[in-house]
Amino acid sequence: MPRSRELWLLSRPQCHLCDEMLEELAPIAQRHGFSVVKRDVDADPAWRERYGRAIPVVLHGNVELCRHRCDAAKVHAYLSRFPLE
Template sequence: MAIDLTLMSRGYCHLCHDMEVALKPLADEFGFSVTVVDVDADPVLEAKYDELVPVLLHGETELCHYFLDEAKTREYLAGIR
């Protein structure tokens, strides 16, 4: 089963870039992909996630926001393997 996580992000957000970089080792370990979505490109997403970015999602499940919660993300990924 291919796992694709979504990172709600914006181009000028340093926390977003930090989370994207922090996800790389986990992606390598667990074999998931990350789709980065610019919330500023969609008014609905911007309204929903504006002050929360970066937000890491698996489908509609929010794994964390602002900073990568590695322990929670690892636990979630281990549970869906």
């Protein structure tokens, strides 16, 4: 299980769905002591191949939390498994 308190938002510049995802995701992540880092999906050939047309995608390590739209309930449930220290 990933130990980092960082969520990656795979996105592209000027992607309105990515901006919407970040807007919804950031307060949820902050509530659980996580940060959200935007990553360009095209920066890594493996990401581009796997997620190229599926963005935005939210990852915690190799765990995919949501794709296209923020699933707030799923993100809350997942992040609650990592209590603040």
